Structure formats: structure tokens, C-alpha cells
Amino acid sequence: MDAFDRFAPFIQDFIYDHAWEELRGIQVAAADILFNTNDNLLLCASTASGKTEAAFFPILTEFWEHPPQSVGAIYISPLKALINDQFQRLDTLCKEAQIPIWPWHGDIAASRKAKLLKKPSGILQITPESLEAMLLHRHTLVPRMFWDLRYVVIDEVHALFRGDRGGQTLCLLERLARAANVNPRRIGLSATIGDPEITAAFLARGTGHPCRIPSIEEPRRTWRLSMEHFYRGVQQVSIEQSASAETSAVPPRYQEEPQGTIDTSQFANNNVSSTYPQLDELLMRAHTTQTSALALQLHDHSEPASQPAENSTNMLHREMCFATKSDELVLSHANPADTSGIDQAIQYLFERSQGSKCLIFSNSREEAEEICSLLRSYAELLHVPDRFLIHHGNLSSSIRSSAEEIMRDEERLDTTITTATLELGIDIGRLERAFQIDAPFTVSGFLQRMGRTGRRGSPQEMHFVIHEEFPEAHASLPELIPWKLLQGIALIQLYRETRWVEPPRLDVLPYSLLYHQLMSTLASTGELSPAELAERILTLSFFHRVSAEDLKQLLLHLIDINHVEHTETGGLIVGLEGERIIQSYTFYAVFQENEEFSVRSELGELGTIVNPPPPGERIAIAGRCWVVDDIDWKRHVLWCTQVKGRVPAYFGDCAGDVHSAILERMHKVVAECEIYPYLQKRALARLTAARKTAELSHITGPHAQPLISLGSNRWALFPWLGSYSFLALERLIKLGTQDKLGIKGFESARPYYMQFTMRDDIDEQSFYTHLYEACEQLTEPEALLYPGETPMFNKYDTYLPASLLRKGFAQGVLDIDGMKEQVLSWYACYVKQVEPLIEE
Secondary structure, eight states, rough: OOOHHHHHHHHHHHHHHOOOOOOHHHHHHHHHHHOOOOOEEEEEOTTTTSSSHHHHHHHHHHHSSSSSSSSSSEEOOSOOOHHHHHHHHHHHHHHTTTOEEEESSSSSOHHHHHHHSSOSSSEEEEEHHHHHHHHOOOTTHHHHTTTTTTEEEEEHHHTTTHHHHHHHHHHHHHHHHHHOOOOEEEEEEEEEOOHHHHHHHHHHTTTSSEEEEEOOOOOOOOEEEEEEEEETTTOOOOSSSOOOOHTSSSSSOOOOOOOBBBOHHHHTTSGGGGGOOOHHHHHHTTTOOOOOOOOEEEEEEETTTTTTOHHHHHHHHEEEEEEESSSOOOOOOSOOOTTTOOOOOHHHHHHTTTTTTTEESSSSSHHHHHHEEEEHHHHHHHTOOEEEEEEESSOHHHHHHHHHHHHOOOOOEEEEEEEEEGGGGOOOOOOEEEEESSSSSOOOHHHHHHHTTTOTTTEEEEEEEEEOOOTTTTTOOOGGGGGGHHHHHHHHHHHHOOOOOOOOOOOOOOOHHHHHHHHHHHHOOOBHHHHHHHHHHHGGGGGGGOOOHHHHHHHHHHHHTTTTOOOOSSSSSEEHHHHHHSSSSSGGGGGGOEEEEEEETTTTTEEEEHHHHHHHOOOHHHHEEEEEEEEEEETTEEEEEESSSSOOOOOTTTOOOOHHHHOOOOHHHHHHHOOOOOOBHHHHHHHHHHHHHHHHHSSSSTOSSEEEEEEETTEEEOOOOOHHHHHHHHHIIIIIIIIHTTOOEEETTTTTTTEEEEOOOHHHHOOOOOOOOHHHTOOGGGGGGGOOOOOOOOOGGGSSSSHHHHHHHHHHHHHHHHHHHHHHHHHHHHOOOOOOOOOO
């Protein structure tokens, strides 16, 4: 019996009513596994591939045939808005079969929740935070609510399994299973998973059943990609001054040429080096180059993520459509205004989003606000209606919901500037294209953001806008490298060439989550003996790296600070200070709320940031560079002093976890001669300049080294390492070699480069040797922490003992193995020339 025949009649009717000609491969594969095995299931497929139906058609069929006597399935989503979307999607289908769907979050009326509590049934849609609150405050009802629970569906599993929130979800499922004495099957859904095997193993933890990953041949997809580069605030000369007036009048929309396959390998053999003009001239001409503009369409023959493609040429057929318009921005309005002072990146975004429904992605809330404000001001300058919306995590739910509703209106052609809040699968209607300011931090993020477009038959379309500060007259060598341009290219190339996506970091030391689950367990169960509490906590699979000694240290500390109280009978209960923490509505979440810190100097208030870096680090705010002097965590005030120099303007947000594979591919981008067909004129010119800079300075080329002399005992180090291994190297240099090398004036732009001065007698070989020796002497990871340092990164770190904070950072955050591997390779390459083995 095939999958369609196995489905319940009301599902067959649904398929007929929607004129589906056939089931998709993922739906057939999911039906086979769910109907014929007891295994867990991980569905990895592109956006809009039918994953939701693939999971729920078999579940609903089983519920129609054998109705559950309690809640039969839990749907866990990272976002309330996604729950609301899926409710609308499933409700019509389920009503006919009389299978109720119960959305449960803070916006749902208490009366509706009461109906579920009175008669548990059907499908519960919930976030991890609401499930935490349910286990905490309604723990006595859990057995009756879930005694016949059969399935747990986790949507956007890659997002939930990022950081402590994924661990919390896993802990909640295991706690619920124990309380209700059930072992439901787990189904994970995702469009972007880097290592499906790791995720599948994580998804199945504690169930006793394997997790199946069906191999699906997805239909051919089309990508439209472009990448352009602008300098901030620089009024740039027209690229197409010689273009005809007729061409200039064409609206700024790509006019597609007849399709034809072009083998871009023809570009690979071009002698790019021979075309380089002088570096300084090229930098000044970066925005007047007459190189051809290409907007790339990628016809993507998708393969399972676990199977790397043979090469980029065989993997992808590329179809080009050449711009038939002037690349200069021409505005059509009745009363032309003076736009000479407008940043051309803003003009570019304004024109290319005109007449379309678009998203503009930014990497920070502050930048999203700035871009939105500038676009609205530009619309006002041109006397045209404001069509720009804003959507990010610091906004109220009503503002976000309003933006989502407007975007769903098919009659509206608005553009929303957003952060990661619209990266996931919230339904906002048919989007024509997306823009990305600079480069996202991950391949996963790039794929998710581009995947928001291209639904309902249209191709996926993403346009990168690299927005770089113009190099100062006396800029140092590292500041001449367009890091975000290289990063954007690297993200695209990694996926094009090998289908690479970041693997999840799941094997950590989650002490912040340990505190949270310990307090939640004590609060829900009441008094427990130390042995009973240890048995409940340490047997949760996510805490497999936590030792009994770790838990003992935590408990003794919590008793000292009155978060836990030792009773006269020897039991443990929540203490007075712990009650205060638990009673707050913010307790349910393990991620940091968007708490802003006021940034102040002797000049007064400078602005606000979130996630402040530790003292000694640099920040960019108010157009200047500042060093952090002190942080008042209680008053949320950061004190700083202005210093010379520059730092990437991350606006206080975490710069993102950039994987080492991305940095390695960035190195290759600046070293190779390939011309990527999606680069537009300015971006290609800027890359050309960067390649010449790298070649002349020996960052690349036959004499390339990671350590480059800048003169006057000043050096630049280009490790090409990801965030965590870069951080480990940074600390090794400061703590293990600083005195021996006489290092002073250390500056870091993580994860791209470091700058410092060394003694006169230190050369490259001495540096590599001392670094290698420091690695050899590094026996304890905690040696890479400063004396008295207690790093705090997660929400409940402030309640942890210093010993666990130090251990968690050294063993759970720093990538010491990756750092050591790189240092050893430098030593072998530049100091100790390893002799090849001679066969006898």
C-alpha cells in the first residue's frame, strides 16, 4: 500500500482539494518510517518542501484511526508567531476529523487553556518556555494531560538546538516523559542542518530508539544571487555614465535574458594578476570600474546534505541574466530632490526594493533601526509614501505582529528591515527578494534568509549589500581587507561547492542550564534529598558531561547565596532568594532577555548596547572607538574611555560564532583567482584590490605567512581561525608568550586578525617557536583564563560558583584543539621543516 492509500480519507480529500498531482519525496519517506517503524525521525529539506505535512499526515491518520485519550502530540516551536501560523495551516485540516489543536502561549486566553486542562486531547502547540512554565506550575496535571502522548514534533530544530535552549527542550521532554510515564517518538524539522547525524543523535537522546534521516532527492531549485559593495557615506561616481538615456530609464529590476547555461569555469583560467592596476589607484577607482555586472541565477540540483557534490561545475548549472539597466540609481518622481548627501547603499536598497515585497536583513537591531530610519528619511526627501517596516526582538509583539500582517497583504508592496526574527518560517506572504546588509555569520543563516523568498513557484533571490568604512589615509594593513565581502563570498562558495553547513555545537558544559533545571525541578517537586535531586538532574541526557562533584559545588554555592535551603531533615528546598528568581516570568527562558546597557564616558551618555564585552575589550559607538573600563551589572551601565583605532561596528551585539571553515574559505577567496559570477562591479573591483593587497603584503602568494611585519616592530597576525579557536589563540599569546616576546599594544578584531608590537630581536621564527612551546606547556584548559576571571556569557551564570564558570568557559567555549592544530602547523611549516619519510 502506497503512502496516499495509507492516509486517512480526510487527508486524501485535502490532497485532492488542493490539486496535488503527487506527494513529495519527503512526504512518502516520512510516511514509510512513521507507519512502519517505531523510530524517531529527522526531516531535512529545503524551505517550502512540505515538511510539516510530511510529519503530520501520518500522525493525524493514526489519531483518526486510534484517537488518543490525552494530548496525543506536542508541536514545539521556537516562536509564538510560528505557532499561530501552523495553527491556521492545520486547523482546517483537523476540524473535519474532529482532532483539536491547542495553541498555548502568553497571548492565548486563559479560558481556552482551561478547556484543554479539563479535557486533554489532540495536538498541543507550545514553545519551550511555555512548556517549562507548565511543568513548573501545573506539574500535578502532567500525568493526566500526557499519559497517551505519542509524538513530539520540533519545528526549526536547528534554531532550538542552538545554545542552552536546545538543551532546555531536551530536558523538558525527558522530565515530561518521566512524569507521564510515556516515551513519545520525536520528529525534527529543519531546512538547514550542517551535520544531520549529530543532530539526529541529539534528537534521540533518552528515547532508547534510533533516529532515521531519509535521503530525499529534492526538485531542482533556482537561486538568484548578487553581491555589491559600497563605502559608508562616500558619494561615489556613476559606474555607468556612458550608458544610454534609454537604458538609464529602465526601472531597477533585472530584465531576464533568454535562459542558457554558461560554464563559469572559463573565468577560472583568466590571468587576473595581470589586470591589477596599482593598489592605491584601484582603491580610489573601486566605484568607477567598468567591469561587467552579473546577477547570478543558480539552478541547484539539490542532493542530501550528507553527500558532498563532486565539484562546483558539475553540481550547479549557472544561468546568467545580465543587467540591462544602468547600475546608477535613477529615481522616478515628479519633483527631483537633491540626493547628493545620501549614502549610495541606501539609494541602492531603496531602488531595488521598489515595486516589490522584500526583506532587508541586518545582523543587529541597532543597524536595522538605522537602515529603516535612513530609508524612511530618503522616502520623505523624495516625497514618496513610506513603505518601510521594522521587525526585531526589542520591539513589542504588537509592532511585530502589525508588520507581519502588512507583509501578508498581497496588495501591499512593503519592505521590512529585520534581524533573525524573520529568519524562521513565519508566514509573511510571497516575498520577491531579500537583501542582506554585510554578511551573516553562518551558512545556515544565509540559507534560512534566502529561503524566505522563492515560495509559490518563484526562484529564491538574495542580494548582498556590503557596507564598508572607507580606509583612512594611514590605515593599517588589516584595515585594507574587506572582511565582510570575503565572508559573504565564503558563505556562498562553501555551500555551492560542498553543501557545507555549520555542524551544531551540542557537547558543551551547560552549567547555566544546570542551575535553571535544578531550580525548576526543586520548585515543581518540593523537598528532595541531595541524592534524589542528583538522580533527577544528572540522569538527564544533556548533562552527561556534568560530574557529581560539579553538582556538589553548585549546590553548596546555592545554599551559601540562599537560592537553595537545607532543611532540618536534611532535604533541599528553594530558598528565599531562589523564590524571587523563580517567581519572575523571565525565569522560564534560558536565553538572555534583551537587556540594554547605558554606555557612558566622561563626555556623558553615548548610547545603549546589549551583551557588553568584558573590560579591556573595544566597542564602536557614536562614530568612535572606545575601550571598556568597567561594567555595573546591577545598574546596567558600561563605562568607557575613547581611544584611537577602529573596531568592527557590531553595536555591542555578539559578533556571532563564525566557524573555522568559513575563515579558511575566506583565506582561499583572497588567494585564488576565480571571478565569482554573482559579484557586481564595485564588489569585483573591491575584491580585486584586496587580492592585490594580500599578494603584495605576503598574506597570500608563494611567500605567504600568517604573521606580517607592519614596520616599527608592529605585527599583524592572520590566524584564519573561527571564533572559539581564535579566542583560544588570543589568550595563549597574552598569557603564554607576552613576557617572552615583549608583546604590547595588543588589538584584536575577532575572528579576523590581531595586531601587536614585539621586541626588536623577535622575528617570525621566534614568534612561531614561542607559540609552539606555550602550546606544549598548556596542560590545563583553565590556564587560558586570567587570574580571578569569571567569564559570564549565559543567563544564569551570575548565580554560579567561580570554579564552574572558569571550567565551563575553558572546557566548553574555547576551541583549544583547533587552536593547537593551527599553531603546530605554523611551527612545522615555518620553523621545523619536517623531512619526508624515506622508504627503505
